[in-house]
Amino acid sequence: MPVSRRCVASLVSLSVLVFACNRGPPQPQQDELPPFYRTPDSLPTSSQGDVLRHEPLTGLAALEQAGSNVRVLYRSDAVKGDRPIAVSGIIALPKGEPPEGGWPVIAWAHGTVGVADKCAPSRDVLGASAHWYNQAPQRLLNYFLGEMKWAVVMTDYEGLGTEGRHPYLLGRSQARGVLDSVLAAHKLYPGKLSKKYAVVGHSQGGQAALFSAAEAPERLRGKDLELVGALAYAPASAMHLTFPLAVQVTEASPDAAFIPLFLAGAEGGDPDGVKLEQLLKPQALRLYADVDTKCRTELSLTDSWGSFIPKGNVMSETANWPPLLAQLRAMHPGYLSIGVPVRLVQGRLDARVNPAQTWVVRNELIARQASVEYVGCPVADHFGVLGDDIPGTVAWLTQRFGGSAPPDVLSSCQVLTALSSATP
Secondary structure, eight states: OOBOHHHHHHHSOOSSOOOOOOOOSSOOOOOOOOGGGSOOTTGGGOOTTOEEEEEEOOSTTSOTTOSEEEEEEEEEEOTTTTOEEEEEEEEEEOSSOOOTTOEEEEEEEOOOOBSSGGGOGGGOOTTOTTHHHHHTTHHHHHHHHHTTOOEEEEEOOTTSSSSSOOOTTOHHHHHHHHHHHHHHHHHHSTTTEEEEEEEEEETHHHHHHHHHHHHHHHHTTTSOOEEEEEEEESOOOOHHHHHHHHTTBOSOOGGGGHHHHHHHHHHHHOTTTOOHHHHBOHHHHHHGGGGGTOBHHHHTSTTTGGGOOOTTTSBOTTOOHHHHHHHHHHTOGGGOOOOSOEEEEEETTOSSSOHHHHHHHHHHHHHTTOOEEEEEETTOOTTTHHHHTHHHHHHHHHHHTTOOOOOOOOOSOEEOOSGGGTOO
């Protein structure tokens, strides 16, 4: 029986409707990088989290409630080979003077915008194809800055905005970008920031926040920083279950835009095992080239993946599936061990991330001894959770940062304790 797009969405609640397909070995051909984003000569002699370059940030990429916005280029390490790389991002400080002990820090992990460098949040401008998605969390982030007086650091992730291809949903890569951005902020503003920080993210970034929490004890060992919690809105998950169904979809759909993104991460995790020229059929391999020059919204158009029917046209009949599935499985956040409190926030009306799958992630993390709170938002869709849960998010983070236990919060989003109440 043919597998429809709707069937796939309901059967495998992926966490950001992440399908994927990659174009193989050819090196990324992206728009020429602006001078700020080019790797400096000082990179080989730098240390983890060193600020390689910084400049004032204005315009739409900046957060309006910040006292200062700075675009930064900082030292991190590639997930493959541990070689030094430059990663870009934004550091935003509240207005006024920091309190005793410094401003608490929110390390923000952004959702899916694409793989092309022009999609990076720190490069956002009016009219950019990723503009709407890059603006989606700004109400929340501005609340952190303006009302709560928390500093916000925002990574672009490895290879997004900078040299190399972004390994989409590769958890350890994203975690390094997130965690090293916190180090960069402390090095740029010594004495102004609290050692306490929380990781918060949405969709792709929700998955990144969970991986960051798992990687922090090792990645930031000896750095005198304290991770107090991880908050994930609609985190991406179950990639190894979703992809085999995604390539059986029998109708063209804008959702096929996730196909090239998905495999970009899988190939980035294992370039020797995930050989796209052997996995993909010629048409899919040719179309994959779009991933390096188009943001997610452009990949959805009919001149790209939006007119592509996956069934019978993506995977070669002789494709070697095991290395690919191993990489997709490694992206799943439910297999992580996390030692700090976790808050999962999920919209009941989310058509991209099935609430039932996020509930599965909750149960898997609890089985690994994590302390997890699942919050359901009954009238929120994939992006609506970013606004609907602001009261609960702020109360939870306040408590994590050492504030008093929050009173009852007036919000449509509530902690759920049963699967039946977590699903539509």
